[in-house]
Amino acid sequence: MWTSAYRDPFALPNHGPRAAGAGRGHRTLAAMRHGSIPGARGRVRPLTLLGDPILHQPCEDVTAFGPELATLVEDLFATMYASQGVGLAANQVGEPLRVFVYDCPDDEDVRHLGHVVNPRLVEADGVVIRGPEGCLSLPGLEAGTERHDHAVVEGFTVTGDPVTVHGTGFFARCLQHEMDHLEGRVYADRVKGWRHRKLMRQVGRASWRRGSVPT
Numbered sequence: 001m002w003t004s005a006y007r008d009p010f011a012l013p014n015h016g017p018r019a020a021g022a023g024r025g026h027r028t029l030a031a032m033r034h035g036s037i038p039g040a041r042g043r044v045r046p047l048t049l050l051g052d053p054i055l056h057q058p059c060e061d062v063t064a065f066g067p068e069l070a071t072l073v074e075d076l077f078a079t080m081y082a083s084q085g086v087g088l089a090a091n092q093v094g095e096p097l098r099v100f101v102y103d104c105p106d107d108e109d110v111r112h113l114g115h116v117v118n119p120r121l122v123e124a125d126g127v128v129i130r131g132p133e134g135c136l137s138l139p140g141l142e143a144g145t146e147r148h149d150h151a152v153v154e155g156f157t158v159t160g161d162p163v164t165v166h167g168t169g170f171f172a173r174c175l176q177h178e179m180d181h182l183e184g185r186v187y188a189d190r191v192k193g194w195r196h197r198k199l200m201r202q203v204g205r206a207s208w209r210r211g212s213v214p215t
């Protein structure tokens with residue numbers, strides 16, 4: 001899960017799915033008229049947390065492009081929005097399948113909204129930037145994580161049509177983060193040195209890690 005938690009609200013005051021730009025408003029109204037807001041028919045599911053085996057093993061390819069897949073995508077959107085995230089992978093709601101959704105701004109504040117089934121990361125290049133990153137599967141935490149500034153993902157829609165997603169900046173980070181989830185990795189696996197040690201200490205102290213109810 002790519003979450004607002006890693007988006008420093010002070011550094012990026014206008015970013016995120018809750019940003020209320022005029023363009024966003026128009027799109028939302030149009031979607032309402034057509035009854036097509038992503039996640040509107042979805043169910044908010046419990047999120048899996050760091051340490052759950054499903055987050056630490058590769059997901060499987062989707063083989064059936066039927067109503068169950070459409071329901072999963074709707075549930076992913078509903079859960080992502082409920083958690084104020086900007087991306088969510090299927091294994092974060094307990095489904096070990098290669099699917100993720102996103103509603104994420106790039107560095108130019110262009111909104112990117114969609115889903116990908118059976119995605120492949122076909123390009124990840126450009127400069128490597130270490131930026132704050134977090135994840136709803138490690139609630140409340142973030143750490144400087146290195147990512148490429150440009151990424152391209154190819155995959156399919158819920159109806160089986162091919163789709164290509166290009167990302168730069170913050171959205172490229174999101175795409176790489178979600179692709180990692182489907183390979184059984186979390187951002188903490190990419191954090192290095194003292195940042196990793198600090199993050200793991202914070203994980204050890206986290207209330208959700210001790211089995212209490214996250215707030």
Ligand SMILES: [Zn+2]
Pocket residue numbers: 001002003134135136137177181
């Ligand atoms: Zn994540």
